[in-house]
Amino acid sequence: MTIEVRVPTLGESVTEATVATWFKKPGDAVAVDEMLCELETDKVTVEVPSPAAGTMGDIVASEGETVGVDALLATIAEGGEAAAPASPAAEQKPQADAPAVSGGDSVDVMVPTLGESVTEATVSAWFKAVGDSVAQDEMLCELETDKVSVEVPAPAAGVLAEISAPEGTTVDATAKLAVISSSGAVAAAPAAASTPTESSSSKDVEDAPSAKKAMAEAGVSRDQVTGTGRDGRVMKDDVAKAVAAAASAPAPTAAPRGPVSADDASREERVKMTRLRQTIAKRLKDSQNTAAMLTTYNEVDMTEVMALRNEYKDLFLKKHGVKLGFMSFFTKACVHALKEVPEVNAEIDGTDVVYKNFVHMGIAAGTPSGLVVPVIRDADAMSFAAIEKAIAEKGARARDGKLSMAEMQGGTFTISNGGVYGSLMSSPILNPPQSGILGMHKIQDRPMAIKGQVVIRPMMYLALSYDHRIVDGKGAVTFLVRVKEALEDPRRLLMDL
Template identity: 60%
Template sequence: MTDISVPTLGESVTEATVGQWLKSAGDSVKRDDVLVELETDKVSVEVSAPEDGVLSEIVANVGDTVEIGALLGRLNAGNGAAKAAPAKAAAEPATQTKAAAAPAPAAKGGALTDVAVPTMGESVAEGTLSTFLKKVGDSVKKDETIAEIETDKVALEVPSPADGTIAELVVSEGDSVTPGAVIARISAGAGAAAAPAPAAAPESAPAAAPSRTAAAPVSPSVRRISTEAGIDPAAIPGTGRDGRATKGDALAYVNSAPKASTAVAQAKAPRDLGPREERVRMTRLRQTIARRLKEAQDSAAMLTTFNDVDMGAIMDLRKKHQDSFVAKHGIKLGFMSFFVKACVNALKEVPSVNAEIDGTDIIYKNYYDIGVAVGTDKGLVVPVVRDSDDLSLAGIEKGIADLGKRARDGDLTIGDMQGGTFTISNGGIYGSLMSTPILNPPQSGVLGMHRIEQRPVAVNGQVVIRPMMYLALSYDHRIVDGKEAVTFLVRVKEALEDPERMLLEV
């Protein structure tokens, strides 16, 4: 007897809702067959069978809230699986049994190999197949890129698992795909024939899926999909237990439903284009950027405080030591490393800016993983410099340079952008004089840098021209008080105007 338990659901996620059982008690299952779907407030998680067997018992029912490690069901492993399958087949109509027993035709060139969607990273449950780089009939080599998948964070390349010929493309460009889903099939060996035609549809059409009643609960993933598409979740026909709409139902409905099927959709119906206009679908990354920025505004009590800093001391220090710095470390000494160091020092003094809200709790983070906003052709990404407090100026500069290059080349991974505790955004490289940066949830603070401008300021009773920069700190007022925010920004200003004291930690 093997227990089927709730797996780890991702960072800061402690519970889920049982969304749909894909197997019933008594069903025979194979290893890695999906048994049940769990819904969290962030993602949908599939729980698979750890081995061959028979699903002997379902403990957690659809709609139940379960915690990590909770028992979902039990599996009888071993020969029970082989015995259960024929018994179930005998109870089905003869025509269905016969059809199921008919073996699928094999490709003439060799056995078919599935091309599956790889794991896309922690908390990433789906992506969009943006481009097929190969078509049916094309020859491919092992590890050659077949397709590109775009998630809400990064673009992923799907490599060929074997040498062969593309026999079938299972999905189309623009389709949503999940980890493990088959997107294509390869016929092993050279000159493989195209994939066999799909089996004929059964003579009798299946019964229509039951409509979900208004009283049925709406899972988090269905709610998110319907909100993004501008449709009423109650209008989605459900195929789950008691007419409950599943994530698959929502995606299918969004892709096929008429644009004006609901009043909400009518209000968001696309307008007609003029002769000098064009319509381009937003990428998944851009959609996610828009959604997350709006969520930050809606959920956080966001406020911005400003200050300015005299950059003369850092500019003189860079000018004095730049050549020797490059000779020793192989990289230029920029401004960003000073800002990272200054922010880390200020975060140590004002820990609430380095914390996050989790329900009714505050999580204080005793580490300093600083996100650095990078603009790319596809949108803004925020890779993270890990353990910035332990890095030298050269280490920070090298880390930022590497992350920036990989961001522009599209080579960042999910892990490169997760877990940041505070963010620095440099609009000054684009000429920005002043801005109010938006938080990167669940972080509670973001520092905006701006362009350096020669301005007249009063120093010791005299008006002098100094290289000045405006700084902006946006913060979540639910967790950071105004006094703390101002203190943080003043500490950053002091460290930048006297970098030697900062570096000497005095």
């Protein structure tokens, strides 16, 4: 019996991964739950265990390939059987004088699910040509959307009889990409032979009447709109998207590179951005474009927190087995302030505001591969010791690249500590869909006027970035003042003041 090894669920909003390493090769014996391969996403590394004991069969997705959720990775012959060979149909060679495909033995290759809010994709590359034999789940082509690249596997074994959407074609979420013939027959006139001018931009395509009217009213030309209907037909929604995009189009995200001399070019090094870095860049820019982000500042005198920490740190370590740091104080202070200003702990969902009666605290952590934000769940119900243990454990897992997707999802508020890198003041960027993020900074001795006298105090600047669509200035300032008060007099936390 042949067991399929497929891509596991990668987490919310993650639709693809890259096969990083195979630990087994065809013919190797494998045990149940033994690690077969490792996948890399733009956020975490995922290990794929064996679903059964047996012998490693075919490896469908080689190292370096990009695969979607539930895509076939490999097969296992249960009980030590020899790996099942590819379907005979996949091994058939197309005949030169093959007739047109009959309707009874063909399988349509459709656009797979592209993900929430994604309605179209562009065919970027075909890995097979008309007449090529294909095995089931073998990659046929790659689609590009505005979010991810999606590889399309063959739904059945056979011969690629027809390509309906050539490279460069824009297709909607229900479009047909190709036809596979199980008998090996090839279509008489494959679409792959068509020229680019005969694709979705053909003048013979009749746009929806409502779209024509919308384009005329908005003063938008046909070439400014990308059609998502069948064969590239422009629909009314496409016009609305084009108008909205034109209205909100920012300046170019990056100026084109200027001329580079041959001497300078020889001393440059070009390295492709990692998936994680690309995702970080996109999410941060999306945050700026979506939220009405504003930052308010204050400063806190860390004298009392530092004195309390110095007094009890040895006893704390002896009893709880973890060091007493500043993060538990800040987490407690934020939880205290969020109770008074709940909109900072809320999020916008369409036209609704969702208030959270709990605090899942995100703690931003720098790692060798980029910034990640593990989440401390129900931080509002945790002790100082539990918070410190959770932060230490998740921080170590983050540095080792072992955080799961679940550990980085569901946060309601975030704390970012730039002070560990020496930052004196900065404006943190929101972590969508959250409405607030607190920026901590370097503790620096500064002269302060205290009761009419100038004294030196350990001071820290605090920054609260917030979404002004849901949080008013009064609420933001109140939140930051409550955090300041709790840290300058930690006894307030014990008395819930």
